[in-house]
Amino acid sequence: MDRHLLTLALGMFAIGTDSFVVAGILPLIADSMHAPIPTVGQMVTLYAISYAVLSPVIAALAAHWSRKGLLMGGMAVFILGNVMTALAPTLSVLLGSRLITGLGAAMFGPTATAVGASLVPPAQRGRALAIVIAGLTSATALGSPIGTFLGGLGDWRITLWFVTALGILAAVGVGLLLPSLPIPPAISLRQRLAPLTDSRVTLTLLTTLLAYGGFFTVYTYIGVSFDRATLGNGDRLALLLLIWGCAATAGNLVAGKLTDRLGSRRLINGALCLTVIDFALLPWSSSSLASAIPALIVWAFCGWGLLVPQQHRLLAIFPALGALLMGLNSAAIYLGVSASGILGGLGIQFADAHHLGWISAVLIALAFLCAEGAHRRMARSEGAAPR
Template sequence: MKRAALPGWLYILFLTLLATATDEFVVAGVLPAVAEDLEVSVAAAGQLVTVFAVVYAVGAPTLSVMCERFAKRTVLVVGLLLFVVANAVAALAPGYWFLMGARVAAALCAAAVASAAFATAAAGAPDGAQGRYLGVVTAGMTAALFSGVPLGSWLGGAFGWRATFWTIAAVAAVAAVGLLATAPAVPGSAPAPLRERLAPLRNRAVLRLVTVTFLAAGGGLMFYTYLGPYTAEVAHGSYGLLSFVLFLVGAAGLAGALLSGRAADSWGPQRSLRLVLAGHAVALALAAGLVFSGIGDRYVLTAVIACWAFFAWALTPPVQGSILAAAAPSAGMTALSLNIAGLYLGTGVAAATGGVAVGTLGIAYVPLIAAVLMALAFLLSPSAPPAHGTTSPLADPHATADPHAANT
């Protein structure tokens, strides 16, 4: 049976997540220029990335509780417009603290937009295609790593670091207009007491999945953070290989995000999640074996890294689908935001833990520790849907979304 063509608004959500994910990491590519222009150290400029990630992680669940009752299209469009303003302010920032304030505002907007984007994709998907739709949105975040971030860095080098923020603002503005015109009308949840909206914080199934995400992000992103030194260690100092490896990570990750969404539709999100986690753990174990064995073959190295990247970025569609199945009916967006918070907190812990491992044990132990974390995530992951059978209305597009409804 031929699959139905994906709607245009889904590609705009892809563009939306591409813009917000690029905004998080793009400063890393223009750190020296920012530091020199604002007369601060490179280390201080690097905190612009850290603060964005921390605010994003904390802001996602907080803002989702506040925005749960609003129509998702309203959250998306208003959030994107404020995101545009925040990036315009960043481009015009006269000093470091002014830029830091703009980054905080942009992170809060990005957090609200990301939660609403995943909720919209899930609600707007036809029967049996929720994973596929979530995969496309996830692919926007993945694409930022090998297209948005490098492009932003190139723009910064060619036209100055401020041009990077202007470009992100322009892309977000285009996305806002597109979503205003085409996004499905996904209404907010009915008025409910705060206790009910905070139900995911007491839902063991949701918290279990958030913990799985935290562990998986900690393991996968630890390896990604130190991929450069790892590649040099295995390939015996061949730094020229790194550029190709980074491109390979992006391409394999994009394929993983898209294909895991389809797998979640075919096999169910819980089963797909366990397959992804198992594959990720095996790939990291192979990476550890490669560095300890002393095998320096480039082709073997790139094959192992491609396998790892595929599973690393295949995580989000099945875990988001599992989260939606476990969430209370009125708290789907809040549950998704908790998962996003787990993802970003895991990323932060990954960098710190990996740094300690490199400083005390050596780079060879990074994939080994990451494999252990991934194995723990696999052991904790559910093997079956929640026993109560409760499904968030976001998982039922016919209950919450009417793509042909008038704009809200």
């Protein structure tokens, strides 16, 4: 069973590398395209919007497709999008290619997490989710720093060819190692729409949206917001991304174990409270390498430690709608990421890149309020059930 989960994690590794590596090579792309950094930063926004809008749509429309076929098709579209990005001659083609890449990721990502959760008993669901998501977080520890390093060698297009190669490797792995999976049972349209009218679900999704919008407002522009710590040195930036990624992977794996033991509320609230403080202090902690490193560790450990308990909470509300709920949660993440590209760009234009942490802190504080609202509604529902 772990072999199957690791196969899904391999695909998430390719998607994660593509999602996060752009932040490390953003200045190089801007120079190559002779465009401002905030404009080129919309690569992240368009990719995220495509992922966010299409994830729940695909989960609904492809409900009766073979799970393995959907995973393979998603990876094929993902590879095509990255080839287009690597060959893009103009900024418009570059930005358009990210919409296609986001479509491929939307086909693969939510399906992979839902399949992973369905392969194990409910008591082991947190661990299974953590293994699949570990592909995403380990991409920040390995894929993104390696891609940033390759881009720093002189051409950011090398980085995109690297991501394309990862996608091909992941497609081969899924094709050879993942067994044929049963098609999910038929679910009526009314059942599919039920989560959208449930306040427990909407508040949980708002928590995800606001929290990841806060996390990525700084990450999208990490090259300029941490320039005092890196001194403009690409190797230092790659080191920070490596540390960030290692902490993210550790946070995800720890959260997977603790969610099954402690439940979701303690982990969600603890992660959000710590990151509010961390981001509020970022204008000062990002000023030197010595203070930036612990700030990044807290940010990544808690930020990616949030994802497993959030998904666990959604699956606890509607266990039979795993694929749709994972699609909605992915949509919330990438809506937050798309908003972060816009908010961060505005913050740089009208204030200062070093103060983006304050915007993040406000968004994460709002996420905490939504998380508590979701918990209270879930508690009321559970209390009313026996009556």
